[in-house]
Amino acid sequence: MERFIQEFRNDTAWLPDWLVSCGVMAVALLIGLAIQRFGFRFLTRLVENKDLFWRSLVSRTRRPMRLAILTWTLSLGATIAPLSAGQAEVIRHLLLLGFIIVVGWMVKIALHVWMIVYLRRFKLDAEDNLLARTHVTQSRIAERIASFMIVAITIAAMLMTFPAVQQYGVSLLASAGVAGVVLGLALQPVLKNIFAGIQLAITQPIRIDDALIVEGEWGNVEEITSTYVVVKLWDWRRMILPLSYFMEKPFQNWTRDSTALIGTVMIYLDYSVPVSAVRRKVEEIAAASKLWDKRVVAVQVTDFRENVMEIRILVSASNAPRTFDLRCEVREKIIDFIQREYPASLPRVRAEGAASSVRSAAGKAVRHGVLQS
Template sequence: MAFDEIMRGMEARLSWLPAWSISLVLFAIAFALALTIHRIAYEIMTRIVANWDLFWRSLVSRTFGPARFTVITLALSFAASIAPLSQTQATLIRHVLLICFVALVAWIAKTALHIWTTVYLRRFKLDAEDNLLARKHVTQTKILRRIAEIMVVVVAVAAMLMTFDGVRQYGVSLLASAGAAGLVVGLALQPLLKNVFAGIQLAVTQPIRIDDAVLIEGEWGNVEEITSTYVVIRLWDWRRMILPLSYFIEKPFQNWTRDDAALIGTVMIYLDYTTPIEAVRRKVEEIAAASRLWDRRVVNVQVTDFKQSTMEVRILVSAGTSPRVFDLRCEMREQIVAFLQREYPHALPRIRAEQLQPAHGGTAAVTAVQ
C-alpha cells in the first residue's frame, strides 16, 4: 500500500476528531512512518555495501543524516497537504517546511563536498617519501573545502532569513541606503574577510602546504593544519604555534620544503690548521655512504673560512625530508668528532703555549696562543 493511501485512510478513520487533533495525529504518523522507512532502507543499504569498497560504506554512513532528514521533510510535506489545517496554520507549516528544505539543501551540499574531497584525496599519500604533490593537493583541497562550507552556511542562513517578509524588506532597504551601514559592516567583518581572502590566496599560490617544514618567528616546525582562519604549526618539541592566515601573506618566513621535500644539511666544524682535509673528506663520504638517512645526492667538504687560530670546515649532506636531514647532521657530527679524536687528536682546537728566550739574561716569558 502506498504512503499517500495510508495517510488518506488514517484521515478518513479520524474524521470524528477535531481538525487540530487530526492534523496532529497525521503529522505524528507521518513522522513515525518516515523514521521507519528510513531505518529499513538504511539497514538494507548497509547490508548491500558491507562487502564493498570502503568508499561505498563511507558514502552510506555519511548520508545517514541527510537521507533521514529528507524522508522526514517529504513525509511532513505530504501530511500538511492532506491535513485539515486553517489558512494561518497551513501558511506557518509551509514556512517551516521551506526553512527545512533550505537547511536540507545546505546539508546535502556540505556532505557532497566532504565526499568529493575524500574521494579526490584518496589518490595522494602524505606519508610517501616524496610527498610534494600530495601536500600541494591536500592543502589546496582542504582550504577550498572549508571556504566552500562557510559560503554554503552563509547562503543558507541568508536564504532562511529572506523567507521572512520583515527581514527581506529590511535587507532591501539596507542595500538601498548602504553608505554608512556598509562601511560599519565592512569594518566589523574586516578580520574575518581578511582571513577568508587570505585563505583563497593561500590555496591558489600555496606559499605553505600541509606538512611543510617552516622556520617562523625563530621557531622550526611543520605545518600541521590549515583552517579557514588560522594555521597550526607543530614545533619540533611538540608545542603548537597558532597563526592567522593573513600572517603568511603579509610577513616573511622560511619554507624549507617549498619546491622539494629533500634538503641539504650543514655541519660546521672548527679545526686546527694541521688537520688533513683530504682525510676528513674521505671520512665524511664514508659516513654518508654508510648512513640509511643519506639520499645519495649531495655530500661535500669545504674549508669556508680562516679564523685566528682555527679554520672553518663546512660539511654538506642531503636527505629526503627535513627530519632525516636533522638526524643525519647529528650523526655526522658525532662520527666525525669520534674519528678526529681517534685518528687526529691534534686536529681539534687547542691552546698552545710558547716560551720565549730572554734577550739579555732576563726572565723568560710564556705566551698562550689559542
C-alpha cells in the same frame, strides 16, 4: 488532494482536533521512516558496484536523508491535519527551514566526501610528497571556502522564506553600499583571513607538512584552516598563526620546491689536521648512513682564524627531519674520529687551556709545599 483533505476532516469531525492532528502527524512520521528505510536499502544496492564516492555518499547522508524525508512527510501531515490556517502555516514554515538546513548539510557532506576520495590518491608519507602536499593544501582551503559559501547560501535561503525579507529585499539591496562598508569594517579581520586563504591556495607559499621557520621556531605545517595555520614545532608544541601572517611577514620555507635539504655541520680544528682524511671519513660516514640520499656530500675549508681553521661539512637528505638527524650523526662520528685519530688537532685554545690549568695546579702545590717546609 483538496477533496481528500475535506473528506478526511468530515469523517473525523466527531473527534477532537488535537487528537486527530496528533494521529495524522504520528502516521506521517511512521510513513517517513518507512520511506527512508526502504529508500536507503534501494540506494545501497544501487551503488554497491559503483565507485567509492557514491558508496560513501549514501552511507554518510543516511541521517540527513532521513531528516529531509521526515520534514517532507510532516509537512504533508500538517496540511492534512485539522489545524487552523495560522498553526498550519507556522508548522510548515518551521519544517521548510529545517528542510533547507538539511539540504545544506547534505551538500556539505557531499563536498567533504568528494574531497576525501579525491585526496586518497595522494600520499603525504611518500619520500617525494611535493605534489601531494600541493593538492592537499589547495583542496582543504577550497573545501573550507566552499563550506563557508554553503553556509552563507543556506542562511540566505532561510531568510528568503520570510515575507518581510522578500518584500524589503530591494530596499536592502539599495542600502547595501552603506551596510557593506559598516559590515566590512566590523568583519575586517575575518574577511582579511578569508581573502588570504584564497591567495594562499593560489600562490602556495606554504603547504601541508612544509618545514618552516616562523618567529624563530622550526616546525611543520600541521593544519591549514580558512582563518589560521597550525604549525607543529619540533618539541610538539603548536604555534597558531593567522593566514594573513604568511601574506605580510617574511618566513623561511625549507620545502617550498622540494623536500630534499642540504644540512651543514661546522667544525673548528687545528691547522695540523689533514683535511683529506677528514673528507674521506665524512664520505664513509655518509655512505654508511641510512639517512643520506646519495646526492650531496662535501668537505670544505671555509675560513682561517687565529688558532683554528673552519671546516664545513655538507650532507643531503630527503626531508627536513632526516637532514637534522643526519647532521647530528655526522657531527657525533666526526668528533669521535678526530678524538681517536688526531687528538693533537683539536683546537689549540682548548689544549693550551687544559695545560695551563695543570701547570697552575702544579705551581700552587709547589708553593704550598715550600710554605709548609
